[in-house]
Amino acid sequence: MNGPTLPPRTAKPRRTGLTAITDVGLPCGELETLLADYADFLDVAKLGVGSAVITPRLSDKLGLYRDHQVATCCGGTLFEKFYWQRALKDYLAFLREHQVSWVEVSSGTVDIRLSERMEIVEQLCSEGFVVVGEVGFKDTTRLMPPSQWIDELQKLLEAGCRYVITEGRDSGTAGVYRPDGELRHELLEEIIACVDTDRIIFEAPRAKAQMFFINTIGPEVNLGNIPARDLLLLESQRRGLRNETFFLGDPPESNSLKQAA
Secondary structure (H helix, E strand, O other), rough: OOOOOOOOOOOOOOOOOOOEEEEEEOOOOHHHHHHHHHHOOOOOEEEEEOOHOOOOOOOHHHHHHOOOOOEEOOOOHHHHHHHHHOOHHHHHHHHHHHHEEEEEEOOOOOOHHHHHHHHHHHHHHHHHOEEEEEOOOOOHHHOOOOOHHHHHHHHHHOOOOOEEEEOOOOOOOOOOOOOOOOOOOHHHHHHHHHHHHHHHHEEEOOHHHHHHHHHHHHHOEEEEEEEEEHHHHHHHHHHHOOHOOOOHHHHHHHHHHHHHH
């Protein structure tokens, strides 16, 4: 059967169009089944809320991700926990022990000066880690002007981050979101206009936000904090197979038919 014309997607290993999930408690058996079906749609798995240090069968879980070409990261909260306790060397030893090469550097809970974060990024890059920076606060009462968002995103990239993340939490209620879950559209418009979106991972745990980013930037937008069980749904949205993204990548004649109708 000839299929419909769909927006093109790059294949793994991807540098754009990344899908990153948050894994907080996926049992290894369930994860094995999930990856057997949907690993082609998944690029990065973040072990969220600092859970990596108490995850049962952590080595087995990380092995499953490696076997399916999925990068793993322990998230910003765990980085900040070790930073707060002045134990970053122990954190790096933990990552090396478990063959985790991606590190997230954030200040969502603990105030860490931008200049210090940049120094940490440079150090981690020099030690062979893939560094991802995150900008924004988890506290919904703390706001930054767009100019500060843009400055921090750009400087973290200049310091060596492969990607930078816009904070959204796994609830979609902080950072680039209002407490009620609505996107801060004016802020995002300025970020998108000023920073290379190929190097931003937008946290978008909810379908409404995912579709906004896909329709605004394109199917190759990098999206994070995706619920693990939504991998097929998100890939369907990227490929124009949902009502809200239906006309993505349609040939001109299809758009003409749509307008004529």
